[in-house]
Amino acid sequence: MLLCYDVLMQWLCTLAISDGFVADEVFEEIKSTYCYSEITKDEWQQILHNLTSGGNALQQYDEYKKVEIIDGVYRITKRRIAMRHRLHIGTIVSEPMMKVQMLHGGFIGVIEEWFISRLTPGEVFSLAGRKLEYVSSKDMTAYVRKSNAKKSIVPSWQGGRMPLSANLGKKLRETLNAVSRQSSIVNRQPGTDDSHLTSHETPIELATLKPLFELQQQLSHLPKANELLIEQIETEEGHHLFVYPFEGRLVHEAMAAILAYRISRITPITFSFAMNDYGFELLSDQPIPIDDSNVYELFSPENLFEDIQRSVNSTEMAKRKFRDIATIGGLIFQGMPGERKKARHLQASASLLFNVFNEYEPHNLLLRQSYNEVFAQQMEETRLRDMLNRIQQSKIILTFPERYTPFCFPIKVDSMREDLSSEKLEDRVKKMQLSLEK
Amino acid sequence: MNALVAYTINENDFVLSPERLMYWEKQKTLIIADLHIGKTGHFRKSGIPVPQNVFKEDLQRLFTQILFFKAEKLIIAGDLSHSKSNKEMDLFKKWRNDLESLEIILVNGNHDILEEKWYEEMRIETKDCLDIGDFSFCHDPEDASIKDPAHYTFCGHLHPGISIRGRGRQFLQFPCFYFGNNIGILPAFSRFTGCVNVDAQKGENVFAIVDNGIMQVQ
Numbered sequence: 050m051l052l053c054y055d056v057l058m059q060w061l062c063t064l065a066i067s068d069g070f071v072a073d074e075v076f077e078e079i080k081s082t083y084c085y086s087e088i089t090k091d092e093w094q095q096i097l098h099n100l101t102s103g104g105n106a107l108q109q110y111d112e113y114k115k116v117e118i119i120d121g122v123y124r125i126t127k128r129r130i131a132m133r134h135r136l137h138i139g140t141i142v143s144e145p146m147m148k149v150q151m152l153h154g155g156f157i158g159v160i161e162e163w164f165i166s167r168l169t170p171g172e173v174f175s176l177a178g179r180k181l182e183y184v185s186s187k188d189m190t191a192y193v194r195k196s197n198a199k200k201s202i203v204p205s206w207q208g209g210r211m212p213l214s215a216n217l218g219k220k221l222r223e224t225l226n227a228v229s230r231q232s233s234i235v236n237r238q239p240g241t242d243d244s245h246l247t248s249h250e251t252p253i254e255l256a257t258l259k260p261l262f263e264l265q266q267q268l269s270h271l272p273k274a275n276e277l278l279i280e281q282i283e284t285e286e287g288h289h290l291f292v293y294p295f296e297g298r299l300v301h302e303a304m305a306a307i308l309a310y311r312i313s314r315i316t317p318i319t320f321s322f323a324m325n326d327y328g329f330e331l332l333s334d335q336p337i338p339i340d341d342s343n344v345y346e347l348f349s350p351e352n353l354f355e356d357i358q359r360s361v362n363s364t365e366m367a368k369r370k371f372r373d374i375a376t377i378g379g380l381i382f383q384g385m386p387g388e389r390k391k392a393r394h395l396q397a398s399a400s401l402l403f404n405v406f407n408e409y410e411p412h413n414l415l416l417r418q419s420y421n422e423v424f425a426q427q428m429e430e431t432r433l434r435d436m437l438n439r440i441q442q443s444k445i446i447l448t449f450p451e452r453y454t455p456f457c458f459p460i461k462v463d464s465m466r467e468d469l470s471s472e473k474l475e476d477r478v479k480k481m482q483l484s485l486e487k
Numbered sequence: 488m489n490a491l492v493a494y495t496i497n498e499n500d501f502v503l504s505p506e507r508l509m510y511w512e513k514q515k516t517l518i519i520a521d522l523h524i525g526k527t528g529h530f531r532k533s534g535i536p537v538p539q540n541v542f543k544e545d546l547q548r549l550f551t552q553i554l555f556f557k558a559e560k561l562i563i564a565g566d567l568s569h570s571k572s573n574k575e576m577d578l579f580k581k582w583r584n585d586l587e588s589l590e591i592i593l594v595n596g597n598h599d600i601l602e603e604k605w606y607e608e609m610r611i612e613t614k615d616c617l618d619i620g621d622f623s624f625c626h627d628p629e630d631a632s633i634k635d636p637a638h639y640t641f642c643g644h645l646h647p648g649i650s651i652r653g654r655g656r657q658f659l660q661f662p663c664f665y666f667g668n669n670i671g672i673l674p675a676f677s678r679f680t681g682c683v684n685v686d687a688q689k690g691e692n693v694f695a696i697v698d699n700g701i702m703q704v705q
Contacts, residue, residue, distance in 0.1 A: 103536030107543055110578040115534035287655030321656045334654035380535055394570045394598075395533055402537065403682045409538040466656060468564045474659075474697055482651030482704060 051084055052421070054414045055378035056140055058096060061123070062379065063138060065100075065116045066131040069124035072097060092299065095414055099125070103408055115379075122457045136385060142373040144207050145383065148190045149176055151419070155191070157181070160312035164204050165191045173198040189384075213297030213326045215432060221295045221327075227357035228255055229261055251425070261455040269448040269456070277445045281337070282459055289459040290337045293328035296436055302366065303357070304436070306330040306469060310360035312337060313348050323463040330460045332395045336482065344445050349439040364426065364469050371419040372399035380417045492694060492701040493535035494666070498622045501583070502556075503664050505696045506548050507674045510556045514619065517556060519549070519588050520564035520626075520643025521675035523598065526577035541679045542575060546582050549676070553586060561589055562617065564643040564673055565596025565626025572601055583609050592617060596644060633669045646675040648682025649693050649704055659693040663704070 064070040070207045076093055081083045100123070103113035116123050116131055122365050123442050125131050144161040151157065158177050168174065168183045175181070182196035189374065213221070231251070251259075272278040272293060280291040292305065301324035309320040309331055319330045331337060339347060361367065375381050380393045380402055397405075406416045453461060470477065472481070492503045498676045501518075502510040508519045518653040527542045543552070583591075592640065595601065599613070617624040623640040625631050633688050649663040662674040665685045674683065674696060687693045693705040 099536055103531050103534075105538060105540070106531070107539045107575075110528070111531060112528060112574045113531040113534075113536060116538075127534075172676070253688065285577065319655070319657055321658075332655045333553060334657060352575070370569050380537070382533075395527060395535065397537070397679070398681055399531070401679070405538060405541050405679060409540040409544075413538075422688065473698070475702065476661065477653070477703065478651060478695070478697055478702055481651045481657065481659070484654050 050422070051419070052088060052424070053084060054092075054094075054096060054418045055374045057139070058100065058378050058415075059138065061096070061100060062116065064123060065123050065125040066134055066422060069119070069122040071122055076345040088248050092414065099414065104413060133382065133385075134379065137376075137379065137383065140377050141377070142376045145189075147186065149181070150190050150192055152184055152192050152194050153365065160191070160197075160204055162189075163207070163418065164318075168202070172202060173200070174202040174204055176204060202274075215296070215306060215435075218294075218296045218300075222274045224255070225272065225295070229271040229273045245433075245484055257407055265455045268454045269450045269451065270446055274447065275443045277348075277440050277443050278456070279339070279445060279447050280454060281339070281447065281449050281456065282451075283336075284453075285333045287332050288336050289457070289461070290331040290333075290339060291328055291454075291460060293456055294436060294440070296432075297326055298326050299322055299324070299427045300429075300436065302467075303360075303429075303433060305331060306360040306364045306366065306467070307353075307356050308347060309469040310356055310363065312339065313469060315343075317472040317476070318470070319468065319477055321466045321468045321470050323466050325460050325463060327456065328460060330457065334484070341447065341449075344447065345441065346436055348440045348445070350441070351436050353434055353437065357430065357433070358422070361423050361428060365467050366423045367419045368400060368403045370422050371403045371416065374415050374419050374422075375399050375402055380415065401462075491699050492703070494664075494692070495652050496666070498669070501623070502549065503694055503701050504552065505661065505699050505701050506552050507676045507696060508533065508552055509664070509673060510558065512693040515556075515559065516558060516560040516562055516640060517558040518562045518564065518673065519551060519598070519679060520547070520625075520641075520673040521646060521677060522563060523566055523569040523680060524579050525573050525575045525678040526530050526569035526675060526677065526679050528570050528573040529570040529575070532573055536693055539575070541677075543578070543681040545677050545679075546579065549671065550582065550586070553589060559588070562624055564624050564641055566598040566675075567593050567596070567611070568601055569598055570600070576601075576605070580682065589595045594624045600690045608626075628670050628672060631670050636669070639669060639671065641671045641673060643673050643675070645672055645685065646682045647672045647685040648674075648680055649687065649695050651695075652703060659686070661697055661704075663696060664694040664701075666692040666694075686691070 058409060061070065078338040091401065101118060107112055114127060116125055127133065144160040144163060147159045147162045147165050149160050160176060164397050165186060170183055170185060173180055174181050180198055180201045181193035184192045184194055190296060256479070262271055269280050270278055278293045282289045295300065303321040305324055309322055318332050318333055318335060322332065323330050354416045381399060494503055500512045502512065504510065508517055510517055511652065512527060519534060522545065524542065525539050527539045530537045531539070537559045592612045593606065594610050594617050595613055595615050621638055623631070623638065625640060625642055627644045628642040631642060646658050647663050647665045650658060650660040652658050660682065662682045665672040665687060668691070675682070686705050692703065694701050696705045
């Protein structure tokens with residue numbers, strides 16, 4: 050990763066709470082590192098300006114205070130600000146945590162706030178080897194009691210999801226290719242005994258998954274390395290389009306956004322999309338206009354650069370990046386550790402800050418960084434272009450399964466979703482209201 | 488969708504505006520809640536550089552709306568200021584002096600912790616609860632006492648929002664005006680605020696602020 054302004058700002062503040070730093074000396078030092086070798090004088094000035102006067106201010110109505118220049122040395126002198134900074138040093142951003150405590154005292158552990166917020170009192174979950182019934186929450190503490198319930202919800206943590214690399218994706222396609230060829234041999238010679246094939250040549254993983262592969266083949270299709278499978282399924286939820294390029298989640302997120310953007314230019318339509326390492330899903334309330342006649346065109350590498358730009362601007366990918374960047378860059382105060390109540394007067398959610406900066410300070414460096422990171426990491430043009438070229442060479446197979454297939458199910462149930470729309474907000478609200486009344 | 492929507496309670500006509508406020512025609516009064524002045528200043532004073540223009544624009548919007556409706560009175564249903572005093576209050580002071588003839592009444596909210604002297608200087612009348620005819624104003628809906636079924640109370644505090652779900656897992660959230668049987672909750676006026684979903688029951692009315700217009704969604 051290059052030019053991480055958030056980390057740089059945090060590090061400068063760390064210097065400023067100790068003996069302080071001299072701008073010119075530090076500039077030479079950071080410029081000698083790989084990550085910041087491309088930093089311009091202008092960006093450096095903006096960063097210093099941000100630390101000392103907090104970006105654009107309404108001159109006489111402002112009391113911004115963080116880093117001060119004392120005799121040419123940048124320092125943080127205010128005790129409270131220094132303390133807050135020390136407690137927020139680090140670049141791995143975790144979810145807000147809640148304490149889990151027994152109704153009558155005993156402290157059990159901590160758990161992510163979003164998990165607790167989805168529970169209703171009376172539900173049972175497991176933590177620290179115990180089954181616990183959720184009772185209530187107050188002041189960042191969840192109160193629980195012991196439970197003898199047989200079933201319990203297993204907590205999950207948001208943690209990082211490591212995406213597949215390009216090489217691993219290729220390996221995965223090769224493996225599937227082998228499976229697919231094997232099954233087509235079997236299919237061509239019905240009645241032949243293939244047990245020796247399974248036991249000697251197939252790795253245990255593939256042998257175990259065999260029933261799923263068979264079901265996939267029966268309901269839809271098992272793609273070979275030179276094929277791209279697209280499934281269209283209509284359910285009560287809406288019209289689903291599943292695409293399986295096996296390129297890893299980050300690339301799929303980008304591809305989903307670009308495909309959604311391209312389709313949304315054909316007709317006013319709203320998509321919600323989800324993805325995993327194998328493929329992605331576009332879901333809409335109306336039929337998705339994709340068929341044999343336009344499918345190669347929708348996956349064309351032409352105008353890729355422009356479409357990348359436009360699709361990033363119309364989705365929330367940058368907003369998700371901003372959450373971490375804002376925390377590392379010191380915009381989000383997570384509260385003091387162990388504090389019983391959150392210091393509410395200093396809290397604003399990352400998404401609110403993102404909207405405020407987008408509207409009132411669009412050139413802010415941390416905001417720019419979140420867009421840059423989307424372009425650099427997810428919208429990697431060369432990798433996307435390679436993938437689209439590969440798709441152009443391969444055979445696109447469109448199937449219309451009657452029900453969910455083994456491939457699509459894990460994507461369908463993923464709750465992390467984004468959306469993209471070319472419909473007017475007002476029309477969307479009207480449509481949703483109509484569907485509610487039905 | 489309309490830019491302004493008329494709504495009648497107890498035979499009084501109110502105009503709902505997408506600028507997150509309400510005009511009471513009979514009383515020539517603008518009603519707002521949760522202005523949170525000094526919020527950006529409070530963040531900045533603590534070393535968090537949020538843009539101040541969001542605050543400046545809040546004041547400009549309010550100014551424009553007061554002129555537009557030719558309002559004589561402004562009722563703030565709590566949370567005029569965000570925290571302790573800071574220099575942004577001086578901008579508010581200037582703003583106040585430009586609107587000399589405007590009568591301002593503040594119903595105290597949990598954030599209104601400034602010294603009494605300041606309110607006096609700003610010529611703001613403060614009250615814990617305000618009654619005008621069939622109507623009352625208080626900050627937190629939990630403090631609203633329902634005296635008789637005909638009485639109606641306006642509140643703030645919640646920063647109400649409404650989320651709408653549609654087919655294909657679609658989901659949208661908007662700030663809203665919420666009108667229950669005896670209690671109405673105003674959207675937070677400041678744009679530097681988030682919103683919390685209200686749980687609207689059958690028979691209650693909810694108006695969402697969608698872009699620059701108002702849509703009744705329930």
